[in-house]
Amino acid sequence: MKLKISHETVYRYDQPIRNLVQSLRLTPSVFEGQKTHEWKIEVSGGIRGPGFRDGAGDWIEGWTVRGPVDHVTVRIDGRIDTRDMAGVLRGHREMIHPLAYLRDSPKTLPDAALRDLAASIKGSTADALDLAHHLSAAVSGRIAFRPGVTGTGTTAAEALALGEGVCQDHSHALTAIARLRDLPARYVSGYLHSTIDGLAHDAAHAWAEIHVEGLGWIGFDAANSCCPDERYVRLGSGLDAADAAPIRGVAHGTGAEELDVSVRVEEMTQ
Template identity: 40%
Template sequence: MRLKIIHTTRYEFDAPVPYGLQQLRKTPKSYRAQNIINWQTTVTGGIKELEFEDQHRNTVDLISFATGTTELVIRNEGEVELTDTHGVVGPHEGAVPLWLFDRQTPLTRPGKGVRELIKQVGGDTELDRLHTLSAVIGAAVTYDKGKTETGCTAEEAIELGHGVCQDHAHVFIACARQMGFPARYVSGYLMMDDTVEQDAMHAWVEAYVSALGWVGFDVSNGMSPDRRYVRVATGLDYSEAAPVRGTTLGGAGENLTVSVQVAQQ
């Protein structure tokens, strides 16, 4: 399957911004089941200073704002060819050791809520247990926009009983690591069945299964990623795979609009 993706982010500031700097993780890479046909990033109102790979081999664009910026527009677009592997990504690669993904972070630190969810998980194989875990989390934390913020922890999402894909990912990671599985956060694009237009990127998780390597789980949709999923960035949690991280100087307020279009070619 070939997907066409257009991701536009627009910042409108109510006063000129003297300086700003952003890291973007919006560029997918080719791997076994994903071939990048073409991809480009264009910036209006700023400058693409450089491109580099972070410790997780994510492609990062460093963007600076032009002096006195009142509007910044970032457009990422391209085409990606995908094949279905039933969620199996494969062996661990890269310089970061596998054991690092056993480490809990402030966003995934386990507590009473995580321990209670794990008690509900059964299964004869590692894969069975992880699929059951995904279903348990989906039942305990209802997908509901507007209930949580980006800094919401796994335990807070469990207590609220509501959240979005980011929260589902953090809860799964917290539980999986507590169960002895290395786990990582994944951000990317998803072709929806009912709409081309979206207002954000998607998030899911990957856990390491001894017989298969990394395997993906999308708690929000109750499935493993198929050929509609485009992997972009991975990390220990959202903070390491966030599409945008940065800062601006000055006290200008901003209006942010995001448009994501994912369609089959």
């Protein structure tokens, strides 16, 4: 699938800030399932700093904005080809051992309910792929997709207790219970192309990856009850949403900050 992506994030401040330092994880992953043809990142008034590929295989680059400024716009425009890999992250180069993703993180700390859910799923690590599918289905069944009921600070335990949430919540919950069943798991950020008559999802999307011995990392989108296919564009991963955030930064100033995000993913004609 040929996709065109436009992503704009605008930060507005009620008082001008002195400067802003950002770390951007906004470049598509390099693996067999996607090939980037054009990708342009712009930060209004920004100075591009050094970039590097981290141990998880994600490309990260730094930007600095010198003030005083009362707003900063981060803009991405790109074209990318994707193909269905049945969720398998084949050809992705990284150095971090999968077992590192067995550890908990602030958003995925398990409580009694998450432990009970993980223990209730039939299967074993002897057939890890089957177990992973059952874990994803369990999260899909326990957390209904409903925008606006959770926030960026919601944890996996809170989303499960509420029984509602968005893709971030499904991904946190699936990551948490997979780790409880001794399967390395991580949070993935990216984009999703959906048709006009499809379910209402933001184009900015998130899902989980579970490591299966012999196959490697496999994506599971519990919010949509499927594995990522050609509609998905992968950006990066981490222990949870905060760790995998596409944009992280520090603003120096005393003003309050407002955030507006607009993401558009379109299929291009051949």
